[in-house]
Amino acid sequence: MSALVIGTRGSALALWQANAVASALREAHEGLRVEVRTVTTTGDRVLDRPLADIGDKGLFTKELEDLLLDGAVDLCVHSMKDLPSQLPAGCALVGMLPRADVRDALVCGPRMQGARSLADVPAGARIGTGSARRAAQLLAVNSQAVPTPMRGNVDTRLRKAAGPDYEGAILAAAGLTRLGLQNRIAALIPVDQMIPAPGQGAVGVEARAGDERVQSLVDAVRDRRTEACVNAERRILAALDGGCQAPLGAFIRFEDADDGAAADAERFLALDAAVLSADGAQCVRARLRRACGGDADAGALALDLAQEAIELLLKGGARQLLRPCADQGGAR
Numbered sequence: 462m463s464a465l466v467i468g469t470r471g472s473a474l475a476l477w478q479a480n481a482v483a484s485a486l487r488e489a490h491e492g493l494r495v496e497v498r499t500v501t502t503t504g505d506r507v508l509d510r511p512l513a514d515i516g517d518k519g520l521f522t523k524e525l526e527d528l529l530l531d532g533a534v535d536l537c538v539h540s541m542k543d544l545p546s547q548l549p550a551g552c553a554l555v556g557m558l559p560r561a562d563v564r565d566a567l568v569c570g571p572r573m574q575g576a577r578s579l580a581d582v583p584a585g586a587r588i589g590t591g592s593a594r595r596a597a598q599l600l601a602v603n604s605q606a607v608p609t610p611m612r613g614n615v616d617t618r619l620r621k622a623a624g625p626d627y628e629g630a631i632l633a634a635a636g637l638t639r640l641g642l643q644n645r646i647a648a649l650i651p652v653d654q655m656i657p658a659p660g661q662g663a664v665g666v667e668a669r670a671g672d673e674r675v676q677s678l679v680d681a682v683r684d685r686r687t688e689a690c691v692n693a694e695r696r697i698l699a700a701l702d703g704g705c706q707a708p709l710g711a712f713i714r715f716e717d718a719d720d721g722a723a724a725d726a727e728r729f730l731a732l733d734a735a736v737l738s739a740d741g742a743q744c745v746r747a748r749l750r751r752a753c754g755g756d757a758d759a760g761a762l763a764l765d766l767a768q769e770a771i772e773l774l775l776k777g778g779a780r781q782l783l784r785p786c787a788d789q790g791g792a793r
């Protein structure tokens with residue numbers, strides 16, 4: 462049997478994720494040879510402009526998908542957060558690894574030591590982020606903070622956050638933790654202050670649609686609960702955002718009954734979603750919770766919950782908040 466070739470971007474975070482998938486596959490399938498091949502994408506090459514200005518979907522994924530369709534690689538590994546809600550024809554999402562911490566994290570430079578929450582960020586402090594979602598939610602909590610565009614890999618952003626042009630930054634906890642940089646986290650931001658991006662913390666595997674060999678190999682390592690939640694979050698993204706860098710957060714998770722009862726206690730699916738104006742002053746929210754029976758129904762129930770949230774957000778005026786950035790692409 463020929464080796465399975467995984468395509469990935471070359472950043473430290475992307476490589477960590479591709480290697481996580483490679484290890485899981487090797488462990489699940491004794492004797493399977495798995496290779497990791499690195500590819501530079503447009504998003505990696507164009508470092509001097511905000512992603513929103515490049516204005517293209519799939520900046521970090523298109524070159525990988527071309528190799529997949531050519532047969533040069535057999536699967537691609539992505540941060541689910543970076544994967545557009547619509548995949549190209551011939552490509553399919555075939556699985557996700559168990560999700561990591563979904564929260565965003567505050568990182569403090571030397572002039573902001575001691576800040577342990579968004580409320581602690583001093584007036585005028587420049588907080589690096591390329592994400593309209595993070596900027597708007599930061600301002601909603603602390604209107605005196607100054608969200609400031611920031612790009613680059615995790616290492617670059619940490620360095621910039623400690624330099625002269627920023628007082629701090631907001632990054633995904635999952636990315637920092639994967640790279641062993643969790644000691645740089647000054648505060649994990651609670652989800653009720655900063656709703657994560659659809660797919661944040663999840664690693665996804667994309668393959669050629671109908672490639673049964675790859676699908677059956679990936680079936681052994683995929684986490685269907687993560688998939689149920691993330692697919693439904695992506696439904697919200699697809700319905701509301703059309704690929705632009707709108708300030709939109711969506712997070713769905715399983716929750717146990719609060720009373721800590723026995724193992725057969727009721728489980729719930731819970732949803733938080735929000736659309737904000739860029740300045741954080743206006744916000745439409747949806748919070749939903751539904752009893753969830755077996756895992757078999759979870760995917761459908763999560764999609765129902767997402768549909769309900771979409772309707773609530775639209776009724777609350779989400780469309781008006783989203784319109785100003787209708788034709789952009791960018792980071793979440």
Ligand SMILES: NCc1[nH]cc(CCC(=O)O)c1CC(=O)O
Pocket residue numbers: 540541542543615631632633634635636660661662663664792793
């Ligand atoms: N846009 C870059 C990106 N894509 C995924 C993650 C973090 C890891 C994850 O969410 O799984 C990051 C870095 C960040 O947002 O700080």
